[in-house]
Amino acid sequence: MPLKTESEPIFFVDAMLGNIARKLRLLGYDSQYFSDIDDEKLIDSARKEKRIIISKDEELIKKAQKLGMRSIHITREEEVEEFLEIINSVNLKRIQINGNIARCPKCNSLTESVDKEIIKERIPQGVLKSNDKFWICKCCNQVYWEGTHIKNLQEFVGKVNERLQQSIK
Ligand SMILES: [Zn+2]
Structure with missing residues (x-):
């Protein structure tokens, strides 16, 4: 952790x-x-x-x-x-994507990883097949997976870090 x-x-x-x-x-x-x-x-x-x-x-x-x-x-x-x-x-120590510490983008609550079996009824077949890691919001019960949860943010974070590197040089 x-x-x-x-x-x-x-x-x-x-x-x-x-x-x-x-x-x-x-x-x-x-x-x-x-x-x-x-x-x-x-x-x-x-x-x-x-x-x-x-x-x-x-x-x-x-x-x-x-x-x-x-x-x-x-x-x-x-x-x-x-x-x-x-x-x-503010000195943000992490600008990185980590599903285990991500908060729910909808309600700001903590999320926790959840077994595929438990949420399989709620997730489209295609998503189930192509993902192994799932998270659920402890408060609003929204389920997330890498497709929405992480990959969308990856490019953005890449750009931010690139700019940070440039400003250090
Ligand atoms: Zn939530």
Whole structure:
């Protein structure tokens, strides 16, 4: 099992950035997200849970800063660049895909690996044949496999890491 340190950042992702929230969750980062939430509620909840706010909304960022809360202001339009803005603000130790630590992209809960036999009724035949590893969300029961769970993210993570390498050189 991978080690989880206490200091791992947790996030509250603003409504406009659903794709970022899903990617952070798949990478194993606890990221709260609601597609519809007002600033006051978001700030309140982030403050209680000590979450770092990620937002494109300058007003929201200013409010958070006034309250002494950690926040990351996203200014770019392109997803790889947006992700790099996050990485530059907080030191994310892993930008890698690992099904065993991924969180459910739908609800942010932890997932666990599940035996094929148990979920076979719920999965299309073709998927069952071509996959051996499956995960299930502990909260919403959504089943994932490499096709959706991991491979979609692989290219993105590749690009992010490439850009990180370039910036080190
Ligand atoms: Zn879920």
